[in-house]
Amino acid sequence: MKSKFLLLLFCCVSYFVNAQTFPISGSIHDDNNIPLPGVSILVKGSTNGTTTDFDGNFTIPNIASGDILIISYLGFVTQEIIVSSPNPLNVQLEADLQALDEVLVIGYGTQKVSKISGSVAVVNAKSIETLQPVRAEDALQGQAAGVNVIANGSPGTKPTVLIRGIPSYTGTDPLVVIDGVQQTLDDLNALNPGDIKSMNVLKDAALSAIYGVSGGNGVILVQTKSGGRNNKTVFSFDASTGIQEVANTIDVLNASEYVSILNEASSNAGEGLIFDDISSYGRGTDWQDQVFVEAPITNFNLTASGGSENTSYFISAGHLAQEGVVGGEDKSYFDRTTLTANFNTNLTDKLVAIINTSYANIKSSSLSENNINSVLSNAINFDPTVSPYDANGNFGTSTNITQEIKNPLALIDNSYNKNNTNKLYGKLELQYDVLDNFKITSRFGYNYVDIYGKDFTPLVFYGVGHNNTTANEDLSPIVTVSPDGEETSTHNRVSESRTNYFRFSYELFGNYDFKIGEDHSFETVAGLTIAKNQGSNVTANAQDIPFNSWNYADVSAATGDLESQTSGSWQYVKRNVSYFGRMNYDFKERYLLSASARVDGSTSFGKNNKFGVFYAGSLGWVISNEAFWNSETINYLKLRSSYGTVGNDNIDPQFATISTFPKYTFDGNIITGSTLQSIPNDDVTWETQTQFDAGLDVKFFESRLSLTAEYWQKTVDDLLFSPTLSLYLGTPDYPAANIGKTKSSGFDFSIGYSDTSSGGFRFSTSVNLTTATNEVEEINNGDKFIWGSGYGIPYTNLTRFEEGYSPGYFYGYKTDGIFQNQAEIDAHATQDGAQPGDIRYQDLNNDGVINADDRGEIGDPFADYNIGWNLAFDYKNFDFMVFTYASVGGDIYRAYERNSNYTNRFASTLDRWTGEGTSTTEPRVTFVDTNNNIRPSDRYVEDGSFVRIKNIQLGYTLPDSFNTATGMSRVRVYAQVKNALTFTDYSGYDPEISSGVLDTGVDRGNYPQPRTWLIGVNVKF
């Protein structure tokens, strides 16, 4: 009876339910309208559910009105939709940029972001796409806290990338790992930024120690794009084109000013006037206007990605063509063609093969840059009274300037070189799932580079008697006859070279993840690496190219005799062997613990120290996962800290070698001799950095606002150094030794906010701030410092790496105004050669004499802090973003002035001292500078702080109606300005000056970053 009743009831209920249910179908796509397969759809409170098919479609039966569908997909914000009718649903999932369960690639594995207790910064494909960098690492500037990128204006040139300060001077390039394969920062020249899915910067030892001796400068993990399984092919096409221009020029004297200043300088030296009639010169030639051009830049990218059940693929082809704003056209350009194919296929149900292959071809040509002989240096310093071309159409020449400095247009015209680089890199990887949670990876990575270079030095004419002139005015060789009748001639010259680099690494490692009980999770990895890195070069030179022409510039065409044909070669090899392991542990995702270690062996190290051990550990506490946590405002809170060691092996193998370079002449013949070239240090070892990091991650208001703050510290106790030894040891190469100590510390801070309000308005902004303080604590090389770089003719030392100071600081005299009269000179410490109108230098050591001992710190090129600020709005089909970057507190040393009697001068010369009380900053002009007013001093140091609007972009996505009509799935057009505006007090071209660490901030006529106007289109179909 009872059972019957139940049966009846069941039937009734069933009937009731049946009566009210219906199947529901729909499609799910992302914000780019791309269908998402495999999305999970579940009816809330039931087990009823399905996943989307290949085209993003789904159907679920037995839905009742009022049921709630939970739609979830990895990397997207989970949505809940209340079903009110059987009408098909069209759901757009929002990408979840802040996803807490996002999985990040780390060294030799992946980890959930929420479980990471180390320090990592991520730059994703979207920001790379909007920034449109020529080189991938440019996209890190201001986007990742703790990463300081100093961009380079020259086409295709590597920027300076500093991850958390400058612990060592021997090299600051972080390790670059592309899809698990170790590469270098230089290799990013060949990577198409459009192929990048994400760049993860590993900043602390907890994450980088697994790269051991290579991880000392931080690690940039680059993941390239891949297709998704069960996705139909999506094609995308991106193109942009634009114009680059120079935003500002340097104020120098015009011709009238030049001639009157020169006359004054000459008469101040007691010599006669140089120019008789100074009224006839006018403004003369503005050489900077002459050399700067509006240069085009274009970029195309075509990709296809998708996958079947067992295979996925990503194929891309890209072409970038950029000309330089100096010279342009065939003299300064960077053309890159890239082809990438990434395949991923299941060989068996347990064995996956991943084959990534990239090819790049780079063609480039460059003009002399960033030195006293550069085009810009010549443009700043050359005689403004000279016309670009003379009456016969030849390049104008100066009768006054006969050394080094010349007509920059002639210099551009006479510069011939080209480089053709072919590069093949990628990996072949097998992943074998021994068990569900135990995977073995066998990875072979390779990088082959072939560079062909050609350089032609034609016969040139820069004026009669100019020291760089090698031809008569008609460009015929200068033939001279010696007193005993022997004829000699000048020659043009060509040089061809081939350089090969080959690097491979083989890695074998296993990942094993397991749980003990419900709450104790472990992720472990262990493995080994062997790697080899080698390079070689052969160069051939010959002279007498037919017709003095670039068209015939080839060793094979040269007609010079055998004796004039020379050749050279070099090669190197470096090998590493490493073992590594890591264990991550967490308890209920509340308490995090990670430990890693690596043993590295390197051919670079002394015999007595072949292997080094690097280790790191980190702890984290996700407070918000605690049972007691019930804050509505703060939905996520993590504290973390790490400590560990990483290394640096930027030295050469150590040997006492014999050099056969010394030569002497007997009987008129050059005879090869020999001597000891280098002295080894068998004890030399890697630099070990000890790093400490402490930080917190907080998310507020359902993750709409997020904040990360970190403090870090790095110390190196055994800095590698080639010490400056006693000069009485002569001139051999001295070995590197571990004799220095540095300390760096700083804060990384980032805050982000994003919100979607009603009405289709979306807003997101993020600010990050990076600070770094570096100090050299100890150098036991005798004189406690080494010289870094210098400038000028004669070469003058400027930067130092010195105990007690920031690395690469500027060293020179401190000025104290201008001597107004003889009485002031007499009252001052003895300053040889000083006359009224000369600069008064401070007597820093108070010994009553101004000499070399009175030099001190006059500037520090490194910024106190850098800030990046991103701001993005989306409204309906419009998107708008602005990226602003600021660098505050760095100094720049103005080193582009040639300072010879007849070269042009900086416009501030107009405010020079001409008598008592006329100036307290600018010294008198004179041809006989007995006071050496041009010595390195704070007079040349300027504040290099700047705020720069790096990127402004406005995009419009065409409406769906257009897509329906054309069969496209998404079309977006945009306009963009890069380096739109710069706010700075610096007087030079560009306050961003990128070069080696000890060369930073020295402006030798630095190639400016152009302002670039671009329009572009992104199409998906």
Next chain:
Amino acid sequence: MKIVKHIPFIIAILFISSACSDYVDYEAKENFEIVADAYFYSKEDYESAVVGTYDPLQWMYLNVLIGDIASENSFSGGESATDVIGIQEIDEMRHTPTNDNLTSIWRFLYEGINRANYLEENKDKLEFDGKEALYGEVYFLRAYYYFELVKFFGDVPLFTERRLTATDSGTLERASKADVYAQIELDLLTAISALPNTQSQKGRVTKYAAQALLGKVYLFQDKFAESASMLENVIGNYSLVPNYQDQFLKAGENGPESVFEVQYSNDSEWYDWDFVPQGTEGNFGVIHNGPRAFSGPEYATGWSFNLPTPTLVATFDDGDSRKEASILDIEAFAAETGASYAEGYKHTGYYNKKYIPRAGESGAQTELNYLTNYRAIRYADVLLMAAEANNRNGNDTKALDYLNQVVERAFGNTDHNITASGNTLTQLIWEQRNLELSMEGHHFFDLVRTNQAANVIEGFTAGKHEVFPIPQQEIDISGLTQNPGY
């Protein structure tokens, strides 16, 4: 079963692991480098190392320039007051311990000494015929380098056993000038006993060269008797060329008057501006002496340093062939030939014709490759030294004989022969010394040696400027004491 499946992996791991420690061993021969341990096992190795010891002689262009610029013979010149500032300072006697040019002189000389010492260090590794004579060259060169050091810097660190290594940095102190001279004398005496009178290759050191240098070394110590008798060995084995100026031309190189000559070549195609002067086989000093922005016959353009002063030009008597051979009057030359030039800093209208860039005498990189040899010890110099040593040792007869050989050659007749004696003769020998050897890099050191510098050189402070300062860098690194007054 499962284990069997994983055997390939296990084998791979074991294989790779065992290969590993070898894998990071490295031998220099992988990059075709010769290691020191494998050297000095053949006679050729020794001969090469000796050639390497000669090499730094070619880097001494500054020593020569400074020998006149520091004196009243010539002005610094150059483009401007800041062109090669170290030379400008020396010209005006305001040089300080921070002087890159003096620093490089110091380093180059010590490189020479270390190269010689490297041979000393490896002397016993192999016996072969001719080893003693070969080492005679080494000892001469070491003496030559030390003598330059003593002339420039006074007391200097002294070491002879071996090439210094990194651990020796900062451990040495300055040895007294007397001790350094004693070592120079010892080395030269050893060289004299080992060297042949003549060498088959031009440019190699001979016994006479060693005797001439030792005579000079004695003279610099006022050891007149020793000097006179040592120089006597040389006299009669060379001759004065009839036409004074011929010996400064290419055709006159290694001629009958040449006792020791530093050899240069214009054949090298290799050059690197960052590695000058070590990287060139040419005479880098020559370009410095050239007329600025010159265009015309016979000569080639240069950097207008080392400009003969009107004072020097005025000391030549009429009829002295040495004036025409020593001085180029650029204004007269330009007027005559239509050549053009520019006036540089401290322009005097005169150039050093003995070591001037001559048309067609340079190679691939013109500025670096002048073939012009440096006539370090000429027979005329030997005669004048012998004259002085004899005069100051009381033998005026001999002194006049030697002196007048030089004077007669200069004038082509005996009209200007000298007949003085005693101190007057000494003074006349000194005057003839500068007329004969001006612009060859000797004068400043002669003035210092003979205590005339303070009277002749403007800005010269007695008790200070007799020697140049020890480079500041060396003082900072090695803790050496500084010379007085700096």
